[in-house]
Amino acid sequence: MELGYYDGQFRDINEKVIPIDERGHQFGDGVYEFIRVYKGTPLALSQHLDRLERSAKALLIELPFSRTDLEKIIEEGIQKSTLEEADIYMQVTRGISPRNHLFPDTKAELSMTIRHPRQMPDEAYEKGISTLLLEDERWANCYIKSLNLLPNILAKQAAASKGCKEAILVKDGYITEGSSSNVFVIKDQILYTTPATKQILCGITRTNVLACAKEEGIQVREQHMTIDFIKQADEAFVTSTSIGILPIARIDEQHLSSTRPIIDKLTNAYQIFREQQVHIQS
Structure with missing residues (x-):
């Protein structure tokens, strides 16, 4: 089944969970990665997480989880979804705070979706x-x-x-x-x-x-x-x-x-x- 992840929990993919003051929603203030899963295995996971770290560093965003924890969350998500073939989108934003251009003193937020893969004909x-x-x-x-x-x-x-x-x-x-x-x-x-x-x-x-x-x-x-x-x-x-x-x-x-x-x-x-x-x- 397809899954979502937000605020430390796996959720129904259709659940509405993003707060109105989420900076990703307000400003696009964040980074993302797309990972393709084949036979239950995320392809080139290390390379994708390397790039996620580089992107976050360039935007002065401190990732809310360690590399090891991110790997565990992805693995758990794949297992919970039971999807052998999947598209995983991970987004990390600067967090939740009333709208202001200056960086807030907030913790970054991770969201993720695990869906059936889109296929080119x-x-x-x-x-x-x-x-x-x-x-x-x-x-x-x-x-x-x-x-x-x-x-x-x-x-x-x-x-x-x-x-x-x-x-x-x-x-x-x-x-x-x-x-x-x-x-x-x-x-x-x-x-x-x-x-x-x-x-x-x-x-x-x-x-x-x-x-x-x-x-x-x-x-x-x-x-x-x-x-x-x-x-x-x-x-x-x-x-x-x-x-x-x-x-x-x-x-x-x-x-x-x-x-x-x-x-x-x-x-x-x-x-x-x-x-x-x-x-x-x-």
Whole structure:
């Protein structure tokens, strides 16, 4: 069954529990993580918790639980839900206090949901997705996985209104990332992706796909890419925790090849990596 967690207790997923003065509600003052569960095991849990800690530190939020306690809460939640496959969202906010821009003297609050996983249709992996290029209007610290996602939401919605599954964001003429994904391009057998600066969120799947590519002997270059460069790609794809590796079939009106040997190779390597990780952790 699907579960919620708030104020130290597991709850019915539909229970209304967030106080009106919760700073996540008032200001988006918090951070979050998304973890995918396979066969009852949270994939790359250590990497996700590392990033949660980095994001909280960047916003000067002291996490309300230790790493060990967070791991126990996640494990207990998976067991209580009985879900073998699940999506886990964790949010940590600065806490509950009457509305004031200055930091309150309050303890941070953890909330969590454990739900059935959202699945991208098989057809999307087989045929690839359409994407739309849009101006990146987000703030300067996208490396923080904060709750402030309104520009991402607007970009995703704009892409959907044009029949596209993802928006590819462009800043000063260069690709940054997707509205909820990292972007990869393959040209002349070389794998390219935007460097992990403050302008992008360094995805956990991004990191692990790059490791898989190097294991497979695929040359990797982290460099800034222009619009013309990505439109001339031999292959292109996006990655995230929820979708894994998802091929791109079209960028604006530019169609890419339906033959994807490098993506196929990486998809197979990532599948093996995922299975190994789940086996090791279980």
